[in-house]
Amino acid sequence: MTLTTDVVDTLRGAVPADRLVTDPDVLASYAHDEAEWAPWELPAAVVRARTAEEVQAVVRACIEHRVPVIARGAGTGLSGGANATAGAVVVSLEAMDAVLEVDELERFAVVQPGVVNDDLRAKVAEHGLWYPPDPASSPWSTIGGNVATNAGGVCCVKYGVTRDYVLGLQVVTGTGELVRLGRRTAKGVAGYDLTGLVVGSEGTLGIVTEVTVRLRPLRDPERTVAGYFDSVVAAGEAVTAxxxxxxxxxxxxxxxxxCLAAVDAWKNMGLSADAEVVLLGRVDTPGAAGDDEAQALLAAFEAGGASWAAVSTDAEEADALFAARRLAYPALERLGPLLTEDVCVPKAxxxxxxxxxxxxxxxxxxRIANIAHAGDGNLHPLLSTPPGDDAARDRALRAFHEIIAAALEMGGTVTGEHGVGLLKRDGLAAEVSPAVLDMHRAVKAALDPHGILNPGKVF
Incomplete structure (x- = not known):
């Protein structure tokens, strides 16, 4: 018997029969995320877990047989972080999708990792509360995946990223233990910040089976400022302004x-593409102070060289523009292979x-289309190639790595929110010193002594 056969036999005795998948066609659909050209292979099995204890059983089976285990949420990642290796076990957390608790007094929610980001936001809104992290994939990405990559989003320029909102975690460790990290209190500094360490670790230090997130009160309605610019550089000058x-x-x-043209061609939203680039700003300060802030943002757009700018008086149109921002990636993906960057540089x-x-x-x-969380310097150039054009693919990959090198030259980082995964391992090695990379490896070895948790990712 092979290791693959052994681990599958062990899993048959460890989890309910309807959780285990070995059909090759189904396995292929769980074998990779959305990262274009990131390598993947067929796993030995997929387990569609429904409880933390089932995840624990999977990890223990993989430890026994020294088989890699890869956690997967909705599969919307863009760095290859959830890609399978030959003979690995993929544990899918998509069915663990319950909001377990919402505490209005303490302003936190307890959720399973398969909860979709927008579903959590809608649920807590019923209680007058708000969960700020909002990646562009919020209609379909899951909280577990957001935790894995420390996802940011549209609101992070003012309100921070996922790590700022994770109070506690339940995690299956690399030794097969089911542990709780963090707290529910507003403050707490007992011991090392292991919760913060796991957030952004891309499934290499543990598999998250429950998340306690901090909430905020619902905001007042936002005011939207739109500006048209003749070039991406001019729009960048407005960001600096x-x-x-x-x-x-x-x-x-x-x-x-x-991006706007691709969205319009797909969704027929009637969007204007009169400008080369559109900047979309929003302010949520209440009352007259918010009006003043919107005017100040308008003035900054004009000072930065906008060919046209205005505070929107049409909420439906403003919402459509922000919806287009979220739809840009899938709209362009329809047209051919799309390699997505995620560099972040200082605002200046x-x-x-x-x-x-x-x-x-x-x-x-x-051809490079541009979207960006411009307010915090997180840029997402989208490198588009014709289907089946290997020469264009090679050129795009060279451009991809040159963009990473340019970001590092400017004091930036190789990833702002998508994670390192497979695509940016060389970038991480270029960004941090060998001594710091050794620190990463030491942490990995301590928390995953058998080397089974998503091996080969990050570094």
């Missing part, structure tokens, strides 16, 4: 005409970085 004015908008997003470097991206695209003859 916003920061120089001391403004912290609740959102500041960049969308170029390629945004104009220069956008110029470098344009130059890199031109040098490699690669």
């Amino acid at each position: 916003v920061a120089a004015a001391g403004l912290t908008p609740s959102a500041l997003e960049l969308v170029d005409r390629h 470097a945004v104009p220069a970085m956008l110029a470098r991206i344009e130059a890199i695209g031109a040098a490699h003859d690669v």
Whole structure:
């Protein structure tokens, strides 16, 4: 018998029969995330777990047979972080999708990892509460996946990222223990911040089976400011002008005409593509102070060189533009293979970085569309290639790595929210020193002594 056969036999005795999947066609659908060209292989099995104890049983079976185990949520990742290796076991958490508790007094919620981000936001809104982290994939990505990559989103420019809202976790460790990390109290500094360590670890230090998240009161309605610009560099100058004015908008997003046109072709939303680039800003300060802040944001757009800018008086149109921002990736993906970047640079470097991206695209003859969480310097160039064009793929991959190198030259980082996964391991090695990389490896070895938790990812 092979190791693969052994682990499958053990799993048959460890989890209910309807949880275990070995059909090759179904396995293929669980074998990779949305990262274009990130390598993957067929796993030995998928377990569609429904309880933390079932996840624990899977991990213990994998320890026994020294087989890799890879946690997977909705499969919406963009770095290959959930991609399977040959003979591995994928544990799918999509069926663990319950909101277990909402505490209005203490302002927290307890959720299973398969809860979709927008579903959590809708549930807590019924209690007058709000969960701020909102990646563009919020209509379909899960909280477990958001935790794995420390996801950010549209609101993070003002309200922070996933790690800022995770109070506690239930985790299956690399030794097969089911443990609780963190707290439910507003404050707490007992011991190391193991919760913060697990957030963003991409399934390499433990498998998250429950998450306690901090909540905020619902916000007042936002005011939207839109600006048209003749180039991405001009839009970048406006982003710098916003920061120089001391403004912290609740959102500041960049969308170029390629993205708007792709969304319109798909959804027929009647969006304007008159400008090369659109900046979308929002403020949520209540009352007259919010009106003043919206006007200040408008002035910053104009100072940055907007060809047209206005505070929106049409809420439906403003919402449509932000909806287009969220739909940009799937809209472009319909047109052919799409390699997505996720670099983050200091706000002062945004104009220069956008110029470098344009130059890199031109040098490699690669079409690059641009979306960005511009307010915090998190840029998402989308490198598009024709289907089946291997030469274009090679050029896109070279451009991808040059963009990473340019971001590092400007004092940035290789990933702001998508994670390292498989695609950016070389980038991480270039970003941190060998001594720091050894620290990562030491933590991994301590918490995953058998080396079974998502091996080969991150570094």
